[in-house]
Amino acid sequence: MIELRHLHYFRTLAETLHFGRAAERLHISQPPLSRQIAVLEEELGVKLFDRSSRRVVLTEAGQRFYLDTATVLAAFEQAKRNALAAARGTAGELSVGFMxxxxxxxxxxxxxxxxxxxxxxxxxxxxxxxxxxxxxxxxxxxxxxxxxxxxxxxxxxxxxxxxxxxxxxxxxxxxxxxxxxxxxxxxxxxxxxxxxxxxxxxxxxxxxxxxxxxxxxxxxxxxxxxxxxxxxxxxxxxxxxxxxxxxxxxxxxxxxxxxxxxxxxxxxxxxxxxxxxxxxxxxxxxxxxxxxxxxxxxxxxx
Structure with a gap:
């Protein structure tokens, strides 16, 4: 099952195009990052990166996925803000009767x-x-x-x-x-x-x-x-x-x-x-x- 952390891992790697630098930015080691990217690709059924000993490159599917995940994560952040606003009484619905x-x-x-x-x-x-x-x-x-x-x-x-x-x-x-x-x-x-x-x-x-x-x-x-x-x-x-x-x-x-x-x-x-x-x-x-x-x-x- 794809989780939000998979999206964060993917986007960090897509922005650095380097497993070592991406792992350092995410505060994890490189092997777990590689495994999680592989899990993500397996769940999606597509290859997101072309890997070689010298470089990492986004595939066409990876480039599309990078654009779409920005919308997904933005919507999630908005959902968090909305939930917090509702809990604080700054968003929601209110019915008021008056004489x-x-x-x-x-x-x-x-x-x-x-x-x-x-x-x-x-x-x-x-x-x-x-x-x-x-x-x-x-x-x-x-x-x-x-x-x-x-x-x-x-x-x-x-x-x-x-x-x-x-x-x-x-x-x-x-x-x-x-x-x-x-x-x-x-x-x-x-x-x-x-x-x-x-x-x-x-x-x-x-x-x-x-x-x-x-x-x-x-x-x-x-x-x-x-x-x-x-x-x-x-x-x-x-x-x-x-x-x-x-x-x-x-x-x-x-x-x-x-x-x-x-x-x-x-x-x-x-x-x-x-x-x-x-x-x-x-x-x-x-x-x-x-x-x-x-x-x-x-x-x-x-």
Whole structure:
């Protein structure tokens, strides 16, 4: 059976055309080199060298074999590099699910940075409802989720990527538009548009409990799955909403965002299954944390 060492022996002899010098370069003695070249020729069924007492010359078959083995060895070296990159998480495949609301905050920056840092990783991004993200991670349908912290983290690992204040969004002509900061007590008579608890329990509970702290029981008029739809409906005059601050980046002319007194803060986390050993997860988490740190820094400076 032909082994890689046979190819190295052959190429060294082909380049030196001298058994003694080739053996010296390979750090073996001349007789084993001669035997291995003979084994190679027997396996191939062709003569690679013309030998005489005075010189060694490549045959036509040997010249062809020399050219082709360069490709073989280059492919093997690339395979070694690929294996090492995959083991280090710098190459491979990674499936990431994200909430649509994070498309207005950190997901674009995370994606750009990771794609630039690890171009050999095939990154698949999928927009998914928070309700389904944790299940996708637990079932193995996705490697990482960018989401609000799930209620049940059994078997999951998570790390906080980003924290942002909640803000109130008002429709055109609203009576509170002139207020610099909105007190939750002033929202007692308002109709709220809110995400259903079954879709995003962390976000729903934060909004509801925040209002209760100020003696306000939210009058829920509409329950809508997507944050951007909620903001759009506020712009149509169907109610008010408390949403993550990054939703301002929708830049609708029909809505106005106002800060809240003692505004609550929502966390966006990266979640992955504890026994998922895809090495790309580690590089993604590290890159995502770096990216979100830059986003937070830029927000502070602005």
């Amino acid at each position: 649509m609301s994070t498309a207005y905050s950190v997901t674009p920056a995370i994606t750009r940075r990771y794609a630039a840092q690890f171009p050999q990783v095939s990154l698949k991004l999928t927009e998914t409802l928070p309700l389904d993200l944790a299940e996708d991670i637990s079932s193995g349908n996705k490697d990482v989720a960018i989401m609000y912290r799930p209620q049940d983290c059994t078997g999951l690992e998570s790390v906080t990527l980003y924290r942002e204040e909640m803000t109130v969004v008002l429709p055109p002509g609203h009576r509170l538009l002139e207020h610099a900061v909105i007190d939750p007590c002033e929202l007692a008579e308002e109709t709220f548009i809110i995400v259903p608890r079954r879709i995003a329990p962390a976000l729903h509970d934060m909004i509801y409990n925040y209002c209760l702290q100020f003696g306000v029981t939210p009058n829920i008029g509409l329950e809508i799955n997507m944050q951007q739809t909620i903001v759009n409906l506020v712009g149509e005059g169907l109610g008010i909403a408390i949403v993550p601050r990054s939703m301002r980046n929708m830049r609708l002319t029909t809505t106005t965002f106002k800060p809240l007194r003692a505004a609550p803060v929502i966390e966006v986390v990266a979640v992955w299954k504890a026994d998922n050993h895809n090495p790309c997860i580690e590089t993604f988490i590290e890159s995502a944390r770096e990216s979100c740190a830059l986003v937070s820094r830029d927000e502070v400076q602005s």
